[in-house]
Amino acid sequence: MATTMSWASYLLIHLVIFSWYVFTLSANCSLKSTEIHPGAKTFGGRWKYLTFLNLVLQTVFFGLVVLIDIIHLILPSKSLKCGVPFLLVKLRDTIFTILAFPIGTFVFLSFWSIYHYDREMVYPKFLDDIIPSWLNHALHTIILPLALLQMYIQPHRYGSKMRGILGLAFFSAVYLGWVLWVHHAAGIWVYPIMERLSPVGLVIFLGVACITLAPLYLLGEKLNHKIWRSTAGSAGPQKKKKK
Helix, strand or coil, X not given: CCECCCHHHHHHHHHHHHHHHXXXXXXXXXXXCCCCCCHHHCCCHHHHCHHHHHHHHHHHHHHHHHHHHHHHHHCCHHHHCCHHHHHHHHHHHHHHHHHHHHHHHHHHHHHHXXXXXXXXXXXXXHHHHCCCHHHHHHHHCCHHHHHHHHHHHCCCCCCCHHHHXXXXXXXXXXXXXXXXXXXXXXXXXXXXXXXXXXHHHHHHHHHHHHHHHHHHHHHHHHHHHHXXXXXXXXXXXXXXXXX
């Protein structure tokens, strides 16, 4: 039987990932606005972009995971089954299953799908002179392998499907409302593709985007179950069953 790693190994890997996200977030915030692409200087700043929100989400998530790893290294095992350590693990699993994995996967899939269809609709060519290629991939590519790595090395407890999908639906509604408010308040669309669509096309586009999140939640649940045949999803290292 294969076993998961020790908490020290978890901590080492999670520290590397967390440091990467902190570095990426810092690099993103250091980008300078230009007349061609004012970006962060327009209404809503960077907070109107789903890519940036996802970057903050992943950074916070892996920061939480590092904290949990440290706690499990310091405290005796008996004290980890209740109180704050138990609640932190529950929070970790909730954030990963409902937000971090499906939203990170959505950013990856939606960006590269539209990019390969017509990059001007999501990432105009002039951005190549503003955003380094490595940062573009850090924001839109590496997020998925890191999410899959986290799923593979550490089990996560999935709650009810209804709660998970409703949680994603709430996030989608809030973000959609924010995007529409930005347009109402400043007269700008967050993404170029929205400027090209008719009112009906915009409704269909936003509707499909929101609906897509539900299958991604179910995909995460299925992958987690396939990797960890035992769905107990405890916080500590577990044994994987033989395939």
